[in-house]
Amino acid sequence: MSTASTMKGLLRGNVRQYGMVIALVAIVVFFQIKTDGVLLRPLNVTNLLTQNASILILAIGMVMVIIARHIDLSVGSVAAFIGAIAATMMTKWDIPWLIAVILCLALGAAIGAWHGFWVAYVGIPAFIVTLSSMLLFRGLTLVVLDGATIGNLPKGFQSMGNGFLPEVGPDTDLANLTLVIAALLAVFLVFLEFRKRSSAIRYNFEVLPLPVFYAKLVAIVGAIFWFSYILAQYRGLPIVGLILFVLIGIYSFVMERTIIGRHVYAIGGNVDAATMSGVRTRRIDFLVMTNMGLLAALAGMVTAARLTAANPKAGTNFELDAIAAAFIGGAAVTGGVGTVIGAIIGGFVMGVLNNGMSLMGTSIDWQQAVKGLVLLAAVAFDVWNKKRTSVGGGAGSEDASTSAPPPDDLVDEINQAAVPGTEEVRT
């Protein structure tokens, strides 16, 4: 098998994964040209990160909920509610901000557990349960804030939304710490890639040809340094960016490497088969919904911190943006499919579209319309791609009989009819 055909096979197998990265790059290039380079200016890239951080945090939890075949419509309202509670705690009750943050995270998890209880143990669809909470917590937000905005949040709390990593080391006109972190991250990722490759070779798996592998490493390292260099030219990595990247790391790890992550995919793929394999499906449903509440609380506080105030309208439509991010990033409506990193890329696609169109002076109404069409296009591409690969018999299928399987009822019929002895009788 030649290198070219190997590459073709790999690409075909991973269109899902790479398709959205390519789309994101294309969108970035388009707006970079259209805005005469404003899009990728250090200040604007920093804004892109801070403005979209809440949605991206929500998208992490949302993609897990969607993989587990549920949905959470309440996250925007819960975020607003937690923002309001946090502001009240800090300004009216004089609770130190760090303690307020911890209490609010716990409260968010409790709200998520409330959803989890109804979804997992009572069996009400998550759509209904969280629709109820969407209304409930939007209302409670107004109650808590009494319709007004609470400002004057502590500086430490505000830094969660608009602070930056501190300056350290010699004065270089660049944010040193950001570059150091980038270097460490790059080394770590390269290490992981090498480890993955060596274990794949040990087990005789197909691996990327060596030149392609190095090209991939160069691309990863290059992207990290390019991104961190842009950030370092302004004020470095925003704290919220750090929070976000840590969360991406943690949740990717959970979903890829742990038993719980495995079980989330299992119940989304086939809940009955998961049950019959001993997966405690209710517990997983409960955990996933609880986790979403926790992340919604974090997103709510990040939003309040960035705006330096809690207001009753905060978080409006966050749920829809987070859901869109997950679907653009390759999650399947029927569950069982999706990745954390995919949802993040989906979130950035939406974020860059927003930002780019704003820079170009496109009105909000048109921005909405374009985003709507992008969502449909992304999912349509996915559906088309899935059909294409399944009809053609995917890469690597050698058994001709497995391609183009007969429809299910036919299969059943065959199964019923496949009585041994048929052969003997016929001859």
Place this chain on the structure above:
Amino acid sequence: MKPILEMRSITKEFPGVLALDDVNLTVNTGDIHAICGENGAGKSTLMKVLSGVYPHGSYAGDIVFEGEVVEFKDIRQSEAAGIVIIHQELALIPELSIAENIFLGNENASGGIISWDRTNRQAIELLARVGLAENPLTPVKHLGVGKQQLVEIAKALSKEVKLLILDEPTAALNDDDSQHLLGLLKGLQDKGITSIMISHKLNEIEQISDAITILRDGKTIETLAVAEDKVDEDRIIRGMVGRDLEHRFPDHEPEIGDVLLEVRNWTVMHPVDGSRTVIDNANLEVHRGEIVGIAGLMGAGRTELARSIFGRSYGSHIEGQLILDGKELHLKSVHAAIEAGIAYLTEDRKALGLNLLDDIKRSVTAAGIDKLRKGLTVDQREEVVVAERYRSSMNIKTPTVNEGVAKLSGGNQQKVVLSKWMYTDPQVLILDEPTRGIDVGAKYEIYGVIQRLAKQGRGVIVISSELPELLGLCDRIYTLAEGRITGELDRAEADQETLMRYMTTTHGQEVRR
């Protein structure tokens, strides 16, 4: 008497399988004609050919209905000709009323607007004809299964039916409802309606049918005239199972040890209808190294029995004792059952056995994943090693264990599912239809695996619709009928006729040996 229906030389082929092979069926006008055969003999396929589910052109042979060759392209056309089929799973919509269900797809409407007066008036007339005293506005979900069956028949009558086909009409009914239904069929017969009835209940067939056609392995074996040929149940059974035991099983010397699993006075109620007994006071035991078969016709409660044992994954109000290796178990979940050392391979591989989105290695480790726990993570290297081990020992044909299970053939999928359960290292394996839909070669391999498992001192329970498979594989066989264990036979004393007799022993009947 003139035949209303002749099916001549019907042959229907699915990829790789000849489901119907030169089948002939002649039904006389005004008769009740029964079709008998084992599960998979081709009965349902034949009826689907007749009713246009498999359209003209997808089968070979001719259908002559009322003297004319007919070529149905879909069910609508066959219904227009007066052939109505009532499937085993009722096709009623629970939330709609009786009247709405009767006229669904056939609404009393002019210009798209439904005349409810006409609908309800006609529904009342139809209900009277089937002897169902219910308000036509009652939602169907409020009716019991027996009455729902009558609504189905009323629906058929509304279509001016000439030939009524009933697939296992009494399978889900109790004795009273069954008798009422059979009486109704007799009544319809008097009004000139011909019926074809597929049934496993031989006593009912004997009771009401005028003629019986027996299918086996997709072929017509014989057609019996009940009155003239003096047909009784034994005669039917002989026709149904008459095939030679021409099977190859790997050589196996059983090494049977102590009692491993005991099920005592096991009673299970239906999960929704808690008053309906699904498993009635069942007792069975499995020894170490023993392969025990459970034989039963569809609806006998085989899967229900297995699943209720497997961590109560079926049923409600489960009573009785489950004793494994001398210790009584109180299993509340599938997870607990697996931990206790019980494995259950599901009958429906695609719906319950596999996550078709997964790859082979993840499918193999799905039930035993706790063994791969390494700190916080799943040891994914060990996972590959495990999957590779099963790939070679089970001979799973795949380029790598990273391949999606959806791409595998049925036999290889089944090997993956078997691997999944072997990896949990169970003491007792319950295998529900382990070779369904699998080609002959893979079957042989799976038989070998089952024997190997027994050899290791595990207990294996095999549930199968294929009697030759049970006879070739099992050391002992229990028969199940209507949720009760009706017989227990050693390998030496078991044969197909005997098994079939026990399997068709209905409630209150003595077993005739």
